[in-house]
Amino acid sequence: MTAERTIRTPRDLVEAGLIGREREEAISRVTASYTVAISPAISRLVDRDDPDDPIARQFVPDMAELAVMPEERADPIGDSTHSPVTGIVHRYPDRVLLKAVHVCPVYCRFCFRREMVGPEGLGTLTPAELDRAIAYISGHQEIWEVILTGGDPLVLSPRRLGEIMERLAKIEHVKVVRFHTRVPVVEPDRVDAPLIAALKGSGKATYVALHANHPRELTVAARAAAARLIDAGIVMVSQSVLLKGVNDDPDILAELMRAFVETRVKPYYLHHPDLAPGTSHFRLSIEEGQALVASLRGRVSGLCQPAYILDIPGGHGKSVVSASSIEAEGGGCYTVTDFRGNRHAYPPKG
Ligand code: SF4
Secondary structure, X not given: OOOOOOEOOHHHHHHOOOOOHHHHHHHHHHHOOOOOOEOHHHHHHOOOOOOOOHHHHHHOOOHHHHOOOXXXXXXXXXXXXXXXXXXXXXXXXXXXXXXXXXXXXXXXXXXXXXXXXXXXXXOOOOHHHXXXXXXXHHHOOOOOEEEEEOOOHHHOOHXXXXXXXXXXXXXXXXXXXXXXXXXXXXXXXXXXXXXXXXXXXXXXXXXXXXXXXXXXXXXXXXXXXXXHHHHOXXXXXXXXXXXXXXXXXXHHHHHHHHHHHHOOOEEEEEEOOOOOOOOHHHOOOHHHHHHHHHHHHHHXXXXXXXXXXXEEOOOOEEEEOOXXXXXXXXXXXXXXXXXXXXXXXXXXXX
């Protein structure tokens, strides 16, 4: 096989040098349950000499995925609990998710929607389902923001995206449209003029949240793709998942956040990994996550600080879970901890 084709099967993984031939049969038990796709850009990034390569860990299937823990669940963040019509998740009053497509250019081994995405997943909305989803948004005046996610909405053709955006353009109360995507990193060439024109087609404020978890993902090509979006007037923010063996290291995390800021992508969300089936090998404890996030405070600029977020299982929404640096002492007095770990009275005594 050539390096320029998306890797989709255990045989492809062997031929691309991503797994040994002796593992092909065993890995096919994983791929029978969870889809594989590794784009050429990502395949090129993998260091095949490093058995612990953080890029491979995110995309190459692993036997550990067959171990499903009792606390794990198919719908870890409770999308279905808040889905009034197919393709819409209405969890918070002023915004909805519009899940137009459940296909991705790559499949992340830790994906929180791994039971829903892929060719066997929930698919793409039919024209009738899309009509009902748009009618729902149109009929709910409180919806200020529409978040296109999935799947990866940027796998849709510019024509299809443009059609969705034109329909959102007609809904007066929608002011902001946000896309969540990995495309600028995993298929940077897809970010071309027709795609950018489609993204801007609603005339609303357009945001793109870029998903990347390791600084090596922000290649020259990925940064150039982000620059094309930003230079066209699209605001970019980041989202990352804190992952054991990928970015659970203060230096790597700092480098990742700096790489985003250098790319003009404002660090936004750092997710605690969700309780998706077969992903326990990626999860660290909340305390470990809090310590890593606290380590960013003195180490990197305020521009580089993301919010550390836990999606509460059951569909109860997001909660910031960063360790607090302030303790109430009563009587309007507090103890505040600085980035070196030193404690100070507030207001100061004497
Ligand atoms: S791109 Fe997003 S939706 Fe697709 S597999 Fe990765 S985490 Fe899941």
